[in-house]
Amino acid sequence: MQERVIIAGFGGQGVMSMGQLLTYAGMIENKNVSWLPSYGPEMRGGTANCNVMVSDEPIGSPIVTEATVAIVMNRPSLDKFESDVLPEGNLLINSSLIDIKSERDDLNIHYIPANELADELGNSKVANMVMLGAYLELTKAVKTESIIEAFKKVFGESKANLVAINKEALEKGAEAVR
Template sequence: MEERIIIAGFGGQGVMAMGQLLTYSGMVEEKNVSWLPSYGPEMRGGTANCNVTISSDPVGSPVVVEATTAIVLNKPSLDKFETSVVTGGNLLINTSLIDRKSNRDDLNVYYIPANEIAIELGNVRIANMVMLGAYIEITKAISVDSVYKAFEKVFGESKAHLLPINKQALEKGAEAVKSLVNA
């Protein structure tokens, strides 16, 4: 088992934090994990992305070039990473901010209105967790319980009170793709 994931969006959407949470959750399950951020000279409001690997074997290159899943939260990220996913891989598109369909017909593409779902829950900043919930439902790469365990470790005690709303976001994200996954 090896999941190679690219998570991309613009600065402030929480793609780095989401990647760290996913990585930590993999570690909780005693899998081999790595998290590699982009740290290039990006403009404010520019793209941010990270590479996450979760594997039953030791992680080789931490750079994800042949992704099994790409999670894109804005349009420049779709343009940039759509071609990075291997045939048969997963592409999760945040339709709240992306108005086009995928050009790939060899992928499992999931369209998720993450911002709308997050706003309904009362906080647009948890759109990343909606996408993470969808990812876990699709791949079952980790269990959602591991995410709960990792949450406080990644975000600290001061954010522990936000766990309930983040749980809701994970559940809503899973719900959004459930019919597609089980189809």
């Protein structure tokens, strides 16, 4: 098993923390993991993205060039990363903010209205967790429990009160692709 994931969106959509949760959860399950963020003067307005590897094999380069999955949260991210996914890979599109269809016909494409689904839970900030939930349902890369355990590590005990809504968001995303 080797998951090579690109997660992209604009600053504030939680793409970095989504990646960190996945990475941390992989580590909890004793898999080899790496998390590589984009860095530079592009933080506001443009696309922020991270590369995540979760693998049974040792990890060579942490740079994802042949992605098994791309999770795109906004239109510029779709334009930028659509071509990086290997044939038969998964492309998860946040259809709340992306109003076009993918041009690829060799991928498993999932349109998920992440912002609407998050709004239904009463907190638009968990749109990233909706997408992560969909991703986990599709790939079974790590267990949901590991993500919840990672949540406490990544965000600290002070955010423990948010575990419930994030759990719901993961489930909502899973439902959307079930």
